[in-house]
Amino acid sequence: MRSLRVYEEAWPLHTPFVIARGARSEAKVVVVEIQEDGVTGTGECTPYPRYGESIASVMAQVASIGEQLESGLTRDALQQLLPAGAARNAVDCALWDIEVRKVGRSLSNLVGSELPSEVTTAQTVVIGTPDQMANSAKALWDKGARLLKVKLDDHLISERMVAIRAAVPEATLIVDANESWHSDGLASRCQLLADLNVAMLEQPLPAGEDGALANFIHPLPICADESCHTRESLAKLAGRYDMVNIKLDKTGGLTEALALATEAKLQGFDLMLGCMLCTSRAISAALPLTPKVRFADLDGPTWLAIDAEPALRFGTGTLYL
Numbered sequence: 001m002r003s004l005r006v007y008e009e010a011w012p013l014h015t016p017f018v019i020a021r022g023a024r025s026e027a028k029v030v031v032v033e034i035q036e037d038g039v040t041g042t043g044e045c046t047p048y049p050r051y052g053e054s055i056a057s058v059m060a061q062v063a064s065i066g067e068q069l070e071s072g073l074t075r076d077a078l079q080q081l082l083p084a085g086a087a088r089n090a091v092d093c094a095l096w097d098i099e100v101r102k103v104g105r106s107l108s109n110l111v112g113s114e115l116p117s118e119v120t121t122a123q124t125v126v127i128g129t130p131d132q133m134a135n136s137a138k139a140l141w142d143k144g145a146r147l148l149k150v151k152l153d154d155h156l157i158s159e160r161m162v163a164i165r166a167a168v169p170e171a172t173l174i175v176d177a178n179e180s181w182h183s184d185g186l187a188s189r190c191q192l193l194a195d196l197n198v199a200m201l202e203q204p205l206p207a208g209e210d211g212a213l214a215n216f217i218h219p220l221p222i223c224a225d226e227s228c229h230t231r232e233s234l235a236k237l238a239g240r241y242d243m244v245n246i247k248l249d250k251t252g253g254l255t256e257a258l259a260l261a262t263e264a265k266l267q268g269f270d271l272m273l274g275c276m277l278c279t280s281r282a283i284s285a286a287l288p289l290t291p292k293v294r295f296a297d298l299d300g301p302t303w304l305a306i307d308a309e310p311a312l313r314f315g316t317g318t319l320y321l
Contacts, residue, residue, distance in 0.1 A: 001071075006030065010026050011028075014305045019176075020153035046277060050226065051250075053085060062091060069091065084229050084251055107288055116290070119319040138168055140316060141167075148171050149202075165197070193219075202223040213240040224241040229251060258289070270294045272293055273286060273298065274297045274298075275298050275300040284312060
């Protein structure tokens with residue numbers, strides 16, 4: 001017989017996190033603990049308002065399957081009971097964690113994934129004035145970050161990007177517009193980024209309006225984030241996107257994330273692994289995917305004033321395993 005505990009946490013950030021949708025000063029997460037035979041498995045998720053989620057709605061979803069969970073619900077059965085999203089992610093990861101602790105093996109070993117000793121992770125440059133963003137990029141570069149993820153909205157695109165590239169001429173830059181652009185002028189903006197040697201553009205258009213991406217040859221790879229949640233998303237992405245960003249809070253856990261990674265690769269997509277603002281618990285659950293991806297964007301815990309224990313070890317731009 002199992003027991004279930006669900007609770008919320010708020011983790012203050014050391015610096016405001018500013019993207020096209022607004023600014024955040026804390027990471028609000030939901031934690032699921034499942035105890036079975038004296039072993040406790042833990043999963044964490046970050047409810048995302050963009051997907052209609054809140055702390056309350058996620059906790060209600062988990063509570064709605066509490067009886068089944070306590071009666072021995074399996075990961076496979078979970079995929080049918082809850083939709084893809086944050087609630088299923090926390091439960092799925094807690095069930096994986098129970099198995100890991102029972103068999104005494106690492107999660108990566110359990111799923112047949114061999115982790116490197118360190119992972120290069122993107123460090124995020126949040127939205128500000130061109131000078132602020134350039135200074136932030138240079139500071140991150142000077143501390144060792146080599147892969148920078150630049151957040152943009154629909155303003156000052158050329159000014160910001162030219163300033164950043166001048167500040168960090170050798171950095172690998174990826175750009176995330178968070179659905180804030182429009183089809184008008186998209187091709188010329190993509191060419192600007194390509195001319196600045198940007199390695200990838202993430203989700204420039206709102207999900208559902210990405211048909212415009214099929215109307216021109218991409219001068220740089222374009223990655224689907226909000227447009228890709230699970231394997232069911234892939235059919236609509238072909239010919240529009242070159243990569244997909246896998247996040248456990250979108251897939252509904254590691255179980256679907258692994259399946260999505262396999263299927264996306266088979267269909268010719270490159271992979272990125274992303275995260276929400278979260279603690280090390282959430283990143284640990286995603287680690288088996290790191291050897292499969294071209295870009296890892298796992299800096300969520302580095303924005304926290306203090307991390308959950310046991311905390312992963314981050315340098316600036318590097319996750320040490």
